Amino acid sequence: MIAFHTDKLLLTNNTAKTLFHEYASQMPIYDYHSHLDQSKIAAGYQFSNITELWLNGDHYKWRALRWLGVDEAYITGAASDKDKFLAWAKAVPKMAGNPLYHWTHLELDRYFGITDRLSEHNAEDIWNRCNEQLQHKSLSASGILDKFNVKVVCTTDDPVDSLNDHRAIRDQGKLSTKVAPTFRPDRILDIQRADFRDYMRQLAEASRTEINGLTDLLQAVAVRVQYFHEHGCRLSDHGMGELPFAPATEQEASRILKLALAGEAVSKAEAEAYQTFIMLRLGELYSKHGWTMQLHIGAIRNNNTRMSALLGKDSGYDSILDYHLARSLNGLLNEMDKTDQLPKTIVYSLYPYQYEAIATAIGNFQGGGVSGKLQLGAAWWFHDQKEGMLQQMKALSSIGLISTFVGMLTDSRSFMSFPRHEYFRRLLCSMFGTWMEEGELPMDMEYAGEMIRDICYRNAEAYFGI
Numbered sequence: 136m137i138a139f140h141t142d143k144l145l146l147t148n149n150t151a152k153t154l155f156h157e158y159a160s161q162m163p164i165y166d167y168h169s170h171l172d173q174s175k176i177a178a179g180y181q182f183s184n185i186t187e188l189w190l191n192g193d194h195y196k197w198r199a200l201r202w203l204g205v206d207e208a209y210i211t212g213a214a215s216d217k218d219k220f221l222a223w224a225k226a227v228p229k230m231a232g233n234p235l236y237h238w239t240h241l242e243l244d245r246y247f248g249i250t251d252r253l254s255e256h257n258a259e260d261i262w263n264r265c266n267e268q269l270q271h272k273s274l275s276a277s278g279i280l281d282k283f284n285v286k287v288v289c290t291t292d293d294p295v296d297s298l299n300d301h302r303a304i305r306d307q308g309k310l311s312t313k314v315a316p317t318f319r320p321d322r323i324l325d326i327q328r329a330d331f332r333d334y335m336r337q338l339a340e341a342s343r344t345e346i347n348g349l350t351d352l353l354q355a356v357a358v359r360v361q362y363f364h365e366h367g368c369r370l371s372d373h374g375m376g377e378l379p380f381a382p383a384t385e386q387e388a389s390r391i392l393k394l395a396l397a398g399e400a401v402s403k404a405e406a407e408a409y410q411t412f413i414m415l416r417l418g419e420l421y422s423k424h425g426w427t428m429q430l431h432i433g434a435i436r437n438n439n440t441r442m443s444a445l446l447g448k449d450s451g452y453d454s455i456l457d458y459h460l461a462r463s464l465n466g467l468l469n470e471m472d473k474t475d476q477l478p479k480t481i482v483y484s485l486y487p488y489q490y491e492a493i494a495t496a497i498g499n500f501q502g503g504g505v506s507g508k509l510q511l512g513a514a515w516w517f518h519d520q521k522e523g524m525l526q527q528m529k530a531l532s533s534i535g536l537i538s539t540f541v542g543m544l545t546d547s548r549s550f551m552s553f554p555r556h557e558y559f560r561r562l563l564c565s566m567f568g569t570w571m572e573e574g575e576l577p578m579d580m581e582y583a584g585e586m587i588r589d590i591c592y593r594n595a596e597a598y599f600g601i
């Protein structure tokens with residue numbers, strides 16, 4: 136069978152190849168947003184087989200398999216791990232043009248040294264070769280972080296999480312990677328959820344603060360932010376559909392919260408007012424602690440009611456929401472900036488036609504002595520592939536300054552996704568290489584190469600302060 140050589144992947148000219156191999160490829164990884172399971176890192180977890188490491192939890196793969204009509208039993212259902220892998224192997228050849236085709240072969244090569252094109256014909260052999268290697272410590276959850284020279288990985292954590300595993304990793308002192316939590320307060324903001332009151336009880340317990348009203352809630356949040364900070368947290372993260380912005384007084388926010396605590400219905404308008412008030416208080420806390428606030432805007436979630444009821448959230452039934460953003464984003468940033476309490480901020484948009492609006496909006500609030508204080512977030516989710524990454528980087532370089540970009544992240548639940556950084560670096564070098572070969576930049580390898588090294592790693596290291 137004709138091989139698929141990833142060494143040339145995405146490097147569209149000779150200058151790109153030089154920039155990648157001599158400047159980008161050796162830079163460490165700073166994965167500032169992921170959904171990796173810290174308990175596996177703390178335990179030095181050994182994966183039982185390639186399905187557990189590579190397919191479980193990866194809703195990108197699940198969607199592609201469903202697209203091909205593969206029975207759900209072989210995706211998230213009752214089929215054996217081996218049968219799920221065989222189904223995946225059979226499907227991959229049909230993924231031409233999709234980043235999964237690139238990632239699959241990059242990952243098999245970088246983790247297992249396997250350069251064969253995956254298909255049903257060699258699936259059994261590759262299943263056995265991968266599983267044999269997975270018995271080695273170098274491919275344990277913690278071993279993988281060492282293997283890929285991951286200097287920092289940030290997990291995504293609920294404010295009530297104990298962070299015991301993060302503390303264990305730190306106390307063990309065996310890992311060269313810093314594993315830091317990220318404060319993800321979506322459930323504090325989502326006041327219309329049916330289990331909001333139950334969550335308030337959890338937050339009260341975690342913060343040892345009785346929550347009977349707004350003052351108590353803000354105190355409880357401050358306690359948990361401090362706890363996260365003491366455990367190395369330097370980022371927050373917010374997942375939302377549209378960005379709420381409906382300024383409200385403390386009295387109004389207090390009234391709305393009391394409705395929810397009493398089990399009363401809260402309208403959409405009331406929810407937006409409460410969320411805006413809480414977001415502004417959170418921004419003050421993030422600014423005080425020097426944290427970076429991440430806004431993941433534009434996902435419409437769990438759209439397949441039948442399957443979401445079966446499989447729960449993040450199971451591959453989310454998609455892009457079309458929405459307006461400019462007024463709410465400028466409004467929120469402006470309110471925080473008015474009192475000079477705007478934190479470092481990264482704005483990701485799942486609706487890709489907002490990149491220019493975001494790049495111009497964040498340009499209204501740059502400064503504070505921080506290079507790239509506000510960032511146009513890296514291409515996210517359905518866009519962390521060639522077209523999406525180039526679209527985001529072109530908007531950033533055309534309207535903002537790509538030299539200050541903190542670069543890529545995996546945003547993955549799989550320990551086998553670190554080649555996404557390589558994929559991004561190849562595209563970055565290809566874009567710079569094209570500029571240089573077409574006379575838009577000087578043919579100065581040192582100048583371009585050092586800027587690329589900044590974007591691959593050094594900007595993130597300086598920006599996040601972990």
Ligand SMILES: O=C[C@H](O)[C@@H](O)[C@@H](O)[C@H](O)C(=O)O
Nearest residue numbers: 170374431449515516546547
């Ligand atoms: O790339 C896909 C992402 O991991 C996606 O699953 C996350 O963005 C998650 O829904 C979240 O809200 O953080």
